[in-house]
Amino acid sequence: MLSRESSATLISAVTAFIYKEARLQDEHQYEAWEALWTDDGVYWVPANGDDIDPEKEMSIIYDNRSRISLRIKQLLTGKRHTQTPQSRLRRLVSNIELLDGQPGGDISVASNSMVFESSLRDDTIWAARNEYRLRYVDGELRMAYKKVNLVNNEKALFTLSFLI
Amino acid sequence: MNVVPRASQWGELIRADRVHGSLYTDPAIFEAELQNIWYRTWVYVGHESEVPNANDYVVKSIGPQSVIMTRDEQGKINLLLNRCSHRGNQVCSYDKGNARSFTCPFHSWTFANDGRLVGYAFPDGYEGQDRSKLALGRVTRVQSYRGFVFGSFAAEGPTLEEHLGGAAETIDRLVRFSPEGEVEVTAGFLKHRVKANWKFILENECDGYHPAFVHSSIFGVADSAIGKLYGGASTAVTRDYGNGHTEIDLRPEFRKRDAPMSWFGTTEERLPDYTARMKAAYGNEQAREIMIDGTPHVMIFPNLFIAEIQMFVIQPLAVDDSVQHVTALQFKGAPDMNRRLRQQTMGSVGPAGLLLADDSEMYERCHRGVLARSPEWIFLGRGEQRERQDELGFKIGHVTDEIPSRGIWRHYRSLMEAV
Ligand code: FES
Ligand SMILES: [Fe+2]
Numbered sequence: 001m002l003s004r005e006s007s008a009t010l011i012s013a014v015t016a017f018i019y020k021e022a023r024l025q026d027e028h029q030y031e032a033w034e035a036l037w038t039d040d041g042v043y044w045v046p047a048n049g050d051d052i053d054p055e056k057e058m059s060i061i062y063d064n065r066s067r068i069s070l071r072i073k074q075l076l077t078g079k080r081h082t083q084t085p086q087s088r089l090r091r092l093v094s095n096i097e098l099l100d101g102q103p104g105g106d107i108s109v110a111s112n113s114m115v116f117e118s119s120l121r122d123d124t125i126w127a128a129r130n131e132y133r134l135r136y137v138d139g140e141l142r143m144a145y146k147k148v149n150l151v152n153n154e155k156a157l158f159t160l161s162f163l164i
Numbered sequence: 165m166n167v168v169p170r171a172s173q174w175g176e177l178i179r180a181d182r183v184h185g186s187l188y189t190d191p192a193i194f195e196a197e198l199q200n201i202w203y204r205t206w207v208y209v210g211h212e213s214e215v216p217n218a219n220d221y222v223v224k225s226i227g228p229q230s231v232i233m234t235r236d237e238q239g240k241i242n243l244l245l246n247r248c249s250h251r252g253n254q255v256c257s258y259d260k261g262n263a264r265s266f267t268c269p270f271h272s273w274t275f276a277n278d279g280r281l282v283g284y285a286f287p288d289g290y291e292g293q294d295r296s297k298l299a300l301g302r303v304t305r306v307q308s309y310r311g312f313v314f315g316s317f318a319a320e321g322p323t324l325e326e327h328l329g330g331a332a333e334t335i336d337r338l339v340r341f342s343p344e345g346e347v348e349v350t351a352g353f354l355k356h357r358v359k360a361n362w363k364f365i366l367e368n369e370c371d372g373y374h375p376a377f378v379h380s381s382i383f384g385v386a387d388s389a390i391g392k393l394y395g396g397a398s399t400a401v402t403r404d405y406g407n408g409h410t411e412i413d414l415r416p417e418f419r420k421r422d423a424p425m426s427w428f429g430t431t432e433e434r435l436p437d438y439t440a441r442m443k444a445a446y447g448n449e450q451a452r453e454i455m456i457d458g459t460p461h462v463m464i465f466p467n468l469f470i471a472e473i474q475m476f477v478i479q480p481l482a483v484d485d486s487v488q489h490v491t492a493l494q495f496k497g498a499p500d501m502n503r504r505l506r507q508q509t510m511g512s513v514g515p516a517g518l519l520l521a522d523d524s525e526m527y528e529r530c531h532r533g534v535l536a537r538s539p540e541w542i543f544l545g546r547g548e549q550r551e552r553q554d555e556l557g558f559k560i561g562h563v564t565d566e567i568p569s570r571g572i573w574r575h576y577r578s579l580m581e582a583v
Pocket of ligand 2: 374375379523
């Protein structure tokens with residue numbers, strides 16, 4: 001159990017991290033966003049429910065660290081057509097909550113988010129529950145795991161090519 | 165035009181080397197396509213492996229219609245329409261499951277999973293009625309080819325094998341990648357929606373002209389050898405099998421490489437278990453040939469696209485609204501191979517796919533583009549002057565030539581004119 005003060009300090013550090021991540025995503029700061037990941041990062045956006053086995057069933061995104069890097073490299077080419085021009089984005093993040101600690105000592109935290117995307121196709125609203133595992137690396141918080149449970153992940157979705 | 169062309173008028177919209185833009189955007193033409201294509205010809209619905217056990221069901225579609233594919237107690241596959249025969253309520257609201265019967269939530273009519281009406285609430289109100297006339301609607305004809313289940317609403321017409329014609333061989337070629345000769349569809353589907361007409365998707369599947377441009381962002385950073393397959397110097401070919409089925413045949417390139425599993429960007433050594441099982445199943449020589457040739461890249465008209473490592477099912481919802489359902493192909497008896505197929509597929513396709521998000525962007529931009537009134541026509545004449553025939557008499561051309569689009573439209577015209 002954390003003391004009340006250390007819990008308050010932790011939640012404010014975690015909240016600051018999550019807000020920063022949201023801003024980097026909204027503003028397409030791809031390299032800065034990639035730098036938030038640990039070397040063993042896993043970025044997961046399941047399809048057809050939140051509890052599927054990603055090793056057996058299809059997910060919208062199930063990136064290990066090297067595929068996160070590939071995704072970013074592709075965006076950086078400027079020829080990722082679905083992001084050329086880039087979507088205009090703003091997201092609201094709330095309900096940030098520390099969850100029970102992870103065995104490895106990672107910080108487990110969840111949030112809700114709603115993203116407004118304006119793209120060539122149309123304006124689209126995305127909503128999700130986000131689950132993170134964060135870790136201090138050299139004194140800085142980093143993401144080791146981010147799972148994005150889209151509210152409508154059982155339905156047919158439009159292209160989702162910005163960083164969710 | 166918003167008025168459906170008469171049979172004699174389709175030729176004004178569809179020429180050998182060009183088609184009219186309104187074919188993609190006119191709601192009246194979309195309605196005519198539902199009647200003349202989707203509710204008449206053979207349409208791919210699902211795979212037998214999705215309902216492996218008695219009483220399994222999975223909800224599929226034919227165009228905008230919801231279709232329940234069931235395996236009944238006798239093991240027979242049924243394609244039932246998801247519409248209560250009482251007042252039309254949907255009888256099934258789950259994507260899949262195991263059920264002997266479906267009870268409509270509205271007035272509790274109950275249907276067996278072969279479609280029979282087996283009971284209704286307060287039956288004294290129906291005295292004298294013949295229950296057998298109140299069964300669920302069904303897709304009139306159901307036929308499977310190597311586990312792929314197709315349905316046709318036409319009571320008469322070509323058999324499934326006649327419809328598949330020369331393209332049936334591509335499915336034969338596909339299932340050989342399983343040491344047990346069977347494809348399995350068990351990895352779940354991603355559903356990717358696009359604000360575009362379904363034919364932009366259909367025609368793009370065997371368009372070998374676009375990859376060098378649409379996918380250059382990923383080919384460049386992934387250090388991929390795929391780009392060269394679609395380059396000017398490629399010996400790969402496009403093929404028109406007739407009946408609207410089209411292929412990009414990459415085997416000439418893979419045979420030049422002469423390296424098993426090179427088509428999949430890997431080697432036999434990295435898949436020792438799979439390689440051993442394939443050799444045990446087919447013998448060293450044939451296994452080697454299969455593993456050099458690679459899986460097919462074939463578009464079975466109108467909606468089943470087998471794309472080497474994954475399969476797509478195209479679903480039209482409205483003239484400008486379509487869904488691509490996509491899953492990794494899985495080969496029975498090939499666990500190490502299947503894992504790689506899932507990982508590759510997840511990275512490539514679906515709403516966030518490193519490849520398909522860009523294709524889908526093109527579909528949507530094309531749809532908005534053709535709303536402009538001039539030049540009216542879509543020009544599909546690439547490579548018309550250098551078409552040739554393969555040894556079986558099918559039209560082939562350079563991998564970047566528009567033989568597939570021309571073949572699709574020729575068949576489309578014949579279907580639209582036939583009514
Ligand atoms: S509508 Fe199904 S029982 Fe009445
Ligand atoms: Fe493509």
